[in-house]
Amino acid sequence: MGTTQLESVQEPKYWHLRTVLSEALDSEFTVGEILPNERELAARFGVARATLRQALEQLELEGRLQRRRGVGTTVAPPRMGVAVGTGQQVWPGADDDAWQPVDSTLAVPPAAVATALETARDQAVHIVRRSRVSDGQPVAAELLYVPLASAPEATGSDAPLEAARARAVLAELQRLELQGQDRAVELGSARADDARELDRLPGAPVLVVTTRFFAEGRTAALSVATYRADTCRLTFGAAGGVEIHHGPGPQAS
Amino acid sequence: MGTTQLESVQEPKYWHLRTVLSEALDSEFTVGEILPNERELAARFGVARATLRQALEQLELEGRLQRRRGVGTTVAPPRMGVAVGTGQQVWPGADDDAWQPVDSTLAVPPAAVATALETARDQAVHIVRRSRVSDGQPVAAELLYVPLASAPEATGSDAPLEAARARAVLAELQRLELQGQDRAVELGSARADDARELDRLPGAPVLVVTTRFFAEGRTAALSVATYRADTCRLTFGAAGGVEIHHGPGPQAS
């Protein structure tokens, strides 16, 4: 990574810096390796720390770096592929679907959720929390909204463990006939509680996957799953997905 | 939006500010309305401009705001749903698939692409550029990599218009029998050329959709599509997808 000086070009410094660092990561660093600290790097490139940080932020967004307060900046492994839809449609909680039930409460959902579920705005629904772990690392947190109509028997508060209540709601869903589902993916930023669960700071970029489940001619459940955008690549369909990214660019022939 | 002062809490100022602004957007602003400029807002909230900008960046990431240099900051409309997969698998360029062919060149692809296509690292392939417009706004740019084996006849450089060459490659694809495809979605940042095409600055957050098309027992084409993350919600399956987001939060019952 040289003791480089940045040449002047009509391109923001932080963007040029990002490119230089990116190339250095490809050629001179190995996964897990710790980079010099920010003050050191800034000095080495002759820029203010804030500018250096702007470049690091980009690289973190792209999944190339991982930064942890009090520890340092390390080279991130390639993003892991996380299967989100296998083509066939199944209820959440079916067999083993990679999610771990956490707990379940009865509460009034946000207005937008109530609208999607076609419940009254002050109507409480089951809110099942689940989490997903991959490679020993938390990758996603989910809120599953289930109207009472879809799980009428799980209403009692007599379940001994929190997780057991969640499982009871999920079990009731399996009894309905799933007629269809649709999905949407968008960018979001982690709310404080999601951030804690995903081991990130509030505002960290996340991929929000919203899934609507249809049964009995209505929306029988709604899942809002929040994936770490820095470490995850969401895959759909067959197996695994492709890993396309960073690495020496294209050359004209 | 009051002439508010921020109370001191153990929460970053920019995060608290984000929340305050978000609520103000819900209750006191309409889509398209112009916010006061950054210096004005920073003064009003008693913070440095950089801090205010951190909050605005969050809100822009979440699709709540749109900022344009030389113009100002406006309240963004809800993200538009952009259909990415309808469940059935079809070749790119089939009938009308919402994409506009731009041009096509013959070049050596990035190493990662060559690997996915199982072509030699120095083997040129067709690189078809396409763009996608929705609601009169560019929403995505695509690079479609097609090995010569999948489109052997479009090799001639005799096509008069750039777009015609692209169409020729796509037409050849339709003749193959599509055996399957898989997809991955991940967060990225716009390269300089994509940024220009999407009317954003370099580094703007984008959703990268990578699709592999299988035919004749091999990977017959590879599409890397770059969607504006601030304005798009990618939808899969049936129709439209759900709009779940910001708006008055949940209340315990």
Added chain:
DNA sequence: TAGTGGTCTAGACCACTGA
């Protein structure tokens, strides 16, 4: 040309981690 957001600086202090 006036006004906007975008970039950059050089500092300070804070919150967290690990030895």
Added chain:
DNA sequence: CAGTGGTCTAGACCACTAG
């Protein structure tokens, strides 16, 4: 405790847009 990244400040100048 020393060292890391995270937050924040108060300024400056630049690039772009629109009248």
